[in-house]
Amino acid sequence: MSKRKKSSTTNAIDILHRRYYEGRPERLAALEEARANDSVARKIAALRVQAGLSQRQLAKLVGTTASVICRLENADYEGHSLAMLNRIAAALNQRVEIRFVQTDRRLQPA
């Protein structure tokens, strides 16, 4: 595990990444979790809008209320369950697919 800095990076994100996350599994996990939550929230919202539904309409299809949908579409929400994702997916004629992908290599800029 060499620590030599090989590339003279001018990218601030890389620097910040090295400083705050590299070698800190907990922080990396928290980062990934936040990213995942945001991603899921956005996907739900996108799917709903794409289907031309309001939160209340989707809520009715899913069998819940608008406040619940709103909560799910919030990027900061951390309570996503597969059960709920499946219910939403089923209501929108979709299915949820879950994959585990390696994160060994460096992450690329979004």
Place this chain on the structure above:
Amino acid sequence: MSKRKKSSTTNAIDILHRRYYEGRPERLAALEEARANDSVARKIAALRVQAGLSQRQLAKLVGTTASVICRLENADYEGHSLAMLNRIAAALNQRVEIRFVQTDRRLQPA
């Protein structure tokens, strides 16, 4: 849910599908949910074995106990949460990726 259903009839699955699932969103959802749960359970187990870890070892990495891991690896378990999946993924140097894919047409055995 039955795992082995290899009949000689080529359209038995189609017939059963039409009879029990078509036009019944609730049953379709339940079917998909069972399939998804089984899939997730298997993926967790596969990842753990692939990493050469026992349930207790993974539990320690994740920050829980072996009984919890065992529960997660059970195909009938319905309580999968993104939080737990992320914890497991992080412990195994992976990240969870979620996708919604359309299931408009007839579903096909993988």
Place this chain on the structure above:
DNA sequence: ACAGCCGTTCGCAATAATGCGAACATGTGC
């Protein structure tokens, strides 16, 4: 102004997942 729909936030009860230890059955090697 009014009615209507939109997304959003709050609070709280009810439900469900997690956390944890204990115990069991199985298999392996000493």
Place this chain on the structure above:
DNA sequence: GCACATGTTCGCATTATTGCGAACGGCTGT
């Protein structure tokens, strides 16, 4: 037999998510 490790199931306390109504601000059209 014994010790050890594995996967498994059970019960129960703790924690978190869901369910639901109510209310708010914003926006549109009448």
